[in-house]
Amino acid sequence: MELATLRLGGRHDGPHVLLTGGVHGDEFEPMAALRTLAVRLAPHEIRGRITIVPVVNEPAFRLGQRVGDDGLDLARTCPGRPDGSTTEQIAHALANLIRAVDAYIDLHTGGVKLSVSPLTGYMLHPVPAVLNRQRRMACAFGLPIVWGTDPSLEGRSLSVARDANVPAIYAEYLGGGGCDPNGVSAYVQGCLNVLADLHLIDGTLARPTDEPLVIEDQRAGSGHMQVQHPAPSDGLFEPAVTLGQQVRQGEFLGTLSDVLGHEVIPIKADRTGLVLVLRGFARVSAGESLGVVLETDPPPQIASLGAATVKCQP
Ligand SMILES: [Zn+2]
Secondary structure, three states: OOOOOEEEEOOEEEEEEEEEOOOOOOOOHHHHHHHHHHHHOOHHHOEEEEEEEOOOOHHHHHHOOOOOOOOOOHHHOOOOOOOOOHHHHHHHHHHHHHHOOOEEEEEOOOOOOEEEOOEEEEEOOOOHHHHHHHHHHHHHHOOOEEEEEOOOOOOOHHHHHHHOOOOEEEEEOOOOOOOOHHHHHHHHHHHHHHHHHOOOOOOOOOOOOOOOEEEEEOOOOOOOOOOOOEOOOOEEEEEOOOOOOEEOOOOEEEEEEOOOOOOEEEEEOOOOEEEEEEEOOOEEOOOOEOEEEEOOOOOHHHHHOOHHHOOOOO
16 A cells, blocks of 8 residues: 655755644545645755655545545554555555654544644653653644643554654644635644754744643543543534533533434533534434543643643743
């Protein structure tokens, strides 16, 4: 399996960075941003090498879906197998690219169904040098939320990077199945910021957010966005909150109703915090996540990790 790849630089020594989009086939801003970035970067000015895969999961993109026709989520399939199904083969090819680089950025959105507050995230890597580099990359990217989470999650592109000690971050920017120019430009600028911080290119950081909200949460399963607030049944979801809003535990996130609206199930926040993810596509199936609340008032496990010491320098 060969992934369609753009390769830049290589004339001057420096680190090798991998940038990917389209791990999910219905996340379009990353694809547009990475192609724009490839045009914007002057190859002779790059100190090191940049490998760009704008659409990792081409079969899913052709279907306009999150996953390909084997039904496997590429972000749960890494590192894959060379002799497996299409998604397993793509995962294997992606894993080989990740293991070969010095730093990695994986761009996502909420796809057709979800909307995510713009953020950069990373795993709370056990190797301090890797963790610190990831924090630095996530801060440099410049989105309003920086989120460090459970390092034990498997199957992700970042799981491969973790095992290879390659500093890696991912980013999320809204969703809905469009190609929002604001998202594209935020991603272009974010990647340029990180490349400048890694000294691959010249330039000063232009950040939309100088003081992001930084949350590090090492509890098991933190960072797994598809498990919070599962829909208790099939139905129509009507949100009562907006992305980024603060909610208290027990407050309404919205309602789920049947065809005639006779059965209306209130969906209540199971924790206090910021609405990080909200279901956008209103028709839902039982078990699908309706939203994610990010705890901003950290419980003791988070505080003991020293999250307060993580500062993004303006
Ligand atoms: Zn994704």
